[in-house]
Amino acid sequence: ALRGAIVDLTRAIELAAGSLRNGGRLFYVGAGSSGRIGVLDASEIPPTFGASPDLVQGLIAGGVTALYRSVEGAEDEESAGALALDERGIKNSDVVLGITASGRTPFVLGALARAKSLGAKTILLTCNPAVVPTCRDDPGQRRTAIAATVADLVISLVVGPELLTGSTRLKAGTVTKVALNTISTGAMVMLGRVRGNLMIDLRTTSTKLRDRATRVVAELAQCDYDSARQQLEAANWNLRAVVDKL
The missing domain is CATH 3.40.50.10490 (Glucose-6-phosphate isomerase like protein; domain 1)
Known part of the structure; x- marks a missing residue:
């Protein structure tokens, strides 16, 4: 169909x-x-x-x-x-x-x-x-x-x-x-709200979504999980703001 x-x-x-x-x-x-x-x-x-x-x-x-x-x-x-x-x-x-x-x-x-x-x-x-x-x-x-x-x-x-x-x-x-x-x-x-198959505009409103955002940054930045998390914390968990700087 x-x-x-x-x-x-x-x-x-x-x-x-x-x-x-x-x-x-x-x-x-x-x-x-x-x-x-x-x-x-x-x-x-x-x-x-x-x-x-x-x-x-x-x-x-x-x-x-x-x-x-x-x-x-x-x-x-x-x-x-x-x-x-x-x-x-x-x-x-x-x-x-x-x-x-x-x-x-x-x-x-x-x-x-x-x-x-x-x-x-x-x-x-x-x-x-x-x-x-x-x-x-x-x-x-x-x-x-x-x-x-x-x-x-x-x-x-x-x-x-x-x-x-x-x-x-x-x-x-x-x-x-x-x-x-x-x-x-x-x-x-x-509208550009994804990068490849990754959700780069998702709202980090739960533990699960913060984990997902961290993995998105780690993949795009080719860095480890802890480094990705630190970048997100510094940006007040604004995933798009971090991604746009990569």
């Missing part, structure tokens, strides 16, 4: 990086499992790449409660998706990535439509290969056609039928997680 979407994933990385580089933000919008996966990926950006929590944000239908308890029906209002973006001051420099396995979740489509109307770049991540910009008679298929019209880029991850019919938390959820990891990490690479 991912191999077949490499070109579109690359384009998504470029759109996200271009927006972030120019002062924009990346929003993930989803409902249920899709929303939770978006929030999860967004929440890892600050500690991993030293970025502001505002840079990449995850929005889920039903709000915070929906992160730990299913809020049935929250996904059914397009206006709620639009409102969620309005509350965050969506602007034309932002990118909105809507996540819907079916390609027709109203909350997501409403958010994408609002973003597009304001000039923001829009991306649809779906596991439904039927999302095409042609109108059909069936309401569900018609909605997938609408999805394609509100997205500047459609990423279709074809995973096939779920083991439990309709339970998109399974294969669709797994491939969505990997796709979002790919997009956010790729964007951060383009």
Whole structure:
């Protein structure tokens, strides 16, 4: 599924990086499992790449409660998706990535439509290969056609039928997680927040992360562990400051 979407994933990385580089933000919008996966990926950006929590944000239908308890029906209002973006001051420099396995979740489509109307770049991540910009008679298929019209880029991850019919938390959820990891990490690479395969902007907020930062400096500076730690301590554990001097 991912191999077949490499070109579109690359384009998504470029759109996200271009927006972030120019002062924009990346929003993930989803409902249920899709929303939770978006929030999860967004929440890892600050500690991993030293970025502001505002840079990449995850929005889920039903709000915070929906992160730990299913809020049935929250996904059914397009206006709620639009409102969620309005509350965050969506602007034309932002990118909105809507996540819907079916390609027709109203909350997501409403958010994408609002973003597009304001000039923001829009991306649809779906596991439904039927999302095409042609109108059909069936309401569900018609909605997938609408999805394609509100997205500047459609990423279709074809995973096939779920083991439990309709339970998109399974294969669709797994491939969505990997796709979002790919997009956010790729964007951060383009923004220069890594050196090779090393996280040079990570926040040293725990013993584990201070140890990791020490090993990063030791590798880049070709010095021993104790020397690397001393450099970090002298810089008040600001890893990027140490790396920039190497």
